[in-house]
Amino acid sequence: MTVKIYLPLFALGILTALKGLSQTANDTINKESVKKMITYLASDELKGRVNYSKEQLEAAEFINKEFSSFGLEPFPGFENFYQPFRTSFGGKTAMVDVKWNDKKLNDSLYYFFSRSLSVPALELSDFLILRTTSQLADSILYYNWNKTDNILLQIVLDDTTHFSEAINNIKAPGGMPASNILIVGVKEEPVSLKVIPNKNLVTSVLYNVIGIIPGRSLPHEAIIFSAHYDHVNKGLDGQDGLFNGANDDASGTTAVLELAKYFSMRKDNERTIIFCLFAGEELGLLGSQAFINYVNSESIKAVINIEMIGIANIEGKNTFMLTGSGYSSLYKILKRNLKGDDVKIAGQYSDPQYLFRRSDNYTFAQEGIPAHTIMGSDDSEPCYHKPCDDVQRIDIENMTKFIKAIAKSASTLISGKDTPTRIKGF
Ligand SMILES: [Zn+2]
Incomplete structure (x- = not known):
């Protein structure tokens, strides 16, 4: 009796395990899911995920729910996926x-x-x-x-x-x-x-949302995928409005969530993977600065930060750029892993707009960590920090391709086979 009951369960277990191992990016990262996620993050309902707004907290709750459903674990020493941090901006009470x-x-x-x-x-x-x-x-x-x-x-x-x-x-x-x-x-x-x-009271505390998949054989070495989920509510011309920030950076946030889903299904990462969705980036990289105090920088082998991949205006479709590509060997590793792929990676050979220094990768780079940003578009994109940065302008198909390519390009970092050189020269 017991044998008859247990055999099918056992067999089912094997099937599930095999499915997990053979899970390709094509199965889990798909247009429908990407579209659904970015559409919500860039919806009017979340009013642009502005820092110190209750809508930003709703976005954080959404990310938290996704992380839980993928079975991620909290960062060691943290109670849950939230990392609250106090900023010197605003002195209001909270919640x-x-x-x-x-x-x-x-x-x-x-x-x-x-x-x-x-x-x-x-x-x-x-x-x-x-x-x-x-x-x-x-x-x-x-x-x-x-x-x-x-x-x-x-x-x-x-x-x-x-x-x-x-x-x-x-x-x-x-x-x-x-x-x-x-x-x-x-x-x-x-x-x-x-x-x-009382959720209507704004808070002067911001919340990063951080989840991990512990590494199988190299748990003390980690690869970080990051993006910022906050956005601005004022344009460069000082004009207020509803800025949905679809490209900047609901696209990167969606990418990190899709990667978390993909790698948690595979569960074959030898190194630990840390998924960071930062708040406060638009206020001066505050979220990453609050987080870096909790990591031993030697143990972080690479940071892949993702910005504005919903529109491809730097190198055109099918190519994303890596900022500061000459400062470590990360670029060479990603490029080699993408050999033969539809999607190409371009290096960045000069940086007149200081893109390397303007996103959360920079916080990590200052500690010697090979930390770069993958970008599809830059601030010459016509709707950058403008109310027209809406989900209707996002090229979902190309963005989905980019996310799959990011997963592929990072494969030898995740497996522990490749370790980029420490960053220098910026
Ligand atoms: Zn951004």
Whole structure:
């Protein structure tokens, strides 16, 4: 009996495993899926995924869901796929209403740092309560911030210090908090407290979304695929509007998601693959700068950042460009792996627009990591940072080809066969 029951299950297991191994890019990366993903990311509903907007958080939640469905794992030491980071831009509170002793607190008097985007409703008994003066607030939080799920840091302000100053002096947590942290600047001791999620409140915290597939035999060596999922809400002429950022960089975001799906189906990566979708790029590469503190740069063997591959205006259809191609041997490796393919890779031999320095690859390059950006178009594209950067202009077919080619070109990096030289000369 048992044999009869177990045999088919066992056979099924083998079939699934074989299917996983023989899975080609053609099966998983396809036009329909690419179109669906980029159409959502660049939809009016997400209003351009602007930094500090609730729509950007919705985009992050979408990426989070995709990562979960592919079976990715969180980055080691992180609780989940989100990496929140505080920026010095904007001083607004985040995502919750606070009732202190039955009175609603003005949102200039508190700051909420959530470790995840699903914020729970909380009350006083849920918190470890720390009360201190403004001078000691930073160090007291620093020594306690991973002790419990929820921390309430009450800063008892003296008459000369404003809460905004006190909060600016708090450095921790700079990256991944293990706790939800509520910082409040009031004198009155708390008798009752209610923290109520309110997604309409903008946050001064941005969220990278990071997932990994651990390597089979070289888990301590990693290849990064990255893109930024944020976009601008102002044109170069200062004009406000709805900028959907389809090419910049919903296209790169879609590529990273498709690659995550593809490699998680194959599951044959010898090196660890890290998929990074950064926020804050348009504010000056803030997301990658927040993330790089968590990696040992020696262990990162290559970074392939992906920008604006939805339109091919640099080299024409079927060819993408690698920025800074002379600074490491990554270009030669990718080119060799694409031999015979429809899609070609072009080098970049001068950089009058400073493209190499203007995307998240640059953060990694500064640490000596061979980190470059694959681009289909540059800022001479007529809708670059303009409201007309819409999904209707995206060449889905060509973009799908590009994503498949990126997977193919990186194959010997993923298998551990090739290691590019460390970057230099830029
Ligand atoms: Zn961009």
